[in-house]
Amino acid sequence: MARPPVAKLMDYGKFKYENAQKARESRRNQTNTVIKEMKLRPKIDSHDYDTKKGHVVRFLKAGDKVKITIMFRGREQSRPELGYNLLKKLAADVEEFGFVESSPKQDGRNMLMVLGPHKKKTEARAEVRAERDRRAAERQAETDAEQAELADHRAQVAAHPVPPRRRGPADNLDPDVEI
Numbered sequence: 001m002a003r004p005p006v007a008k009l010m011d012y013g014k015f016k017y018e019n020a021q022k023a024r025e026s027r028r029n030q031t032n033t034v035i036k037e038m039k040l041r042p043k044i045d046s047h048d049y050d051t052k053k054g055h056v057v058r059f060l061k062a063g064d065k066v067k068i069t070i071m072f073r074g075r076e077q078s079r080p081e082l083g084y085n086l087l088k089k090l091a092a093d094v095e096e097f098g099f100v101e102s103s104p105k106q107d108g109r110n111m112l113m114v115l116g117p118h119k120k121k122t123e124a125r126a127e128v129r130a131e132r133d134r135r136a137a138e139r140q141a142e143t144d145a146e147q148a149e150l151a152d153h154r155a156q157v158a159a160h161p162v163p164p165r166r167r168g169p170a171d172n173l174d175p176d177v178e179i
Contacts, residue, residue, distance in 0.1 A: 034121075035114070037067045040090075042082040049086075053093055060097040060117045063124035070111040083111040091115065 036059040038052055059066045068090060070083035087104045094115065101116040117124065 034064045035067050036064050037069060039069045039071055040086060041071055041073075042076050042079070042086060044086070049090075053090060056090065056094055056115065057097050060094060060115060061119075061124060062128070063117050063119055063121035065101065065117065066098070066115045068113045068115065072109050072111070077109060080106055080111060087111065087113045 038056055038059075040049070040052060044052070056066050056068070068087060070086060072080070072083065076082070084104050091100050091113070096118075098115040098117045101114040102112070104111055104113045119127075
């Protein structure tokens with residue numbers, strides 16, 4: 001409502017282009033959250049539990065959220081405390097890699113809990129990349145050491161040649177045949 005009215009003359013095409021660039025830049029910087037799901041049963045065996053726990057740890061290390069689902073069937077539905085105890089045990093086992101985002105809730109035949117990672121996805125990727133580079137450097141160093149050892153062995157063999165063996169008439173015979 002100022003007098004004289006305030007206006008700005010501008011190139012509309014350039015304005016649209018700059019807005020598109022800003023939107024693209026903001027999309028590049030945002031991280032999309034991936035929720036992985038792990039399904040368990042209340043009467044899971046210890047080895048199976050350890051395997052599933054390993055998968056959950058791997059997901060959390062990668063920076064992903066994990067949704068844990070306990071599936072109840074038949075009479076198991078009358079014992080929800082079994083599922084609750086299992087979820088508490090799992091949360092305690094993976095405490096160093098993630099935290100409980102939503103506490104266990106009964107949802108019909110299932111009980112749900114969501115675990116969130118301590119590290120962001122970008123930090124986890126950077127750590128994985130650094131670990132991969134470190135392992136590659138170690139392998140390269142081992143390969144270089146083996147190559148040097150092989151070259152040293154070849155040099156020793158070349159320095160001390162084996163005299164040619166004198167061959168006789170019996171060398172032409174088949175060694176498996178007895179005479």
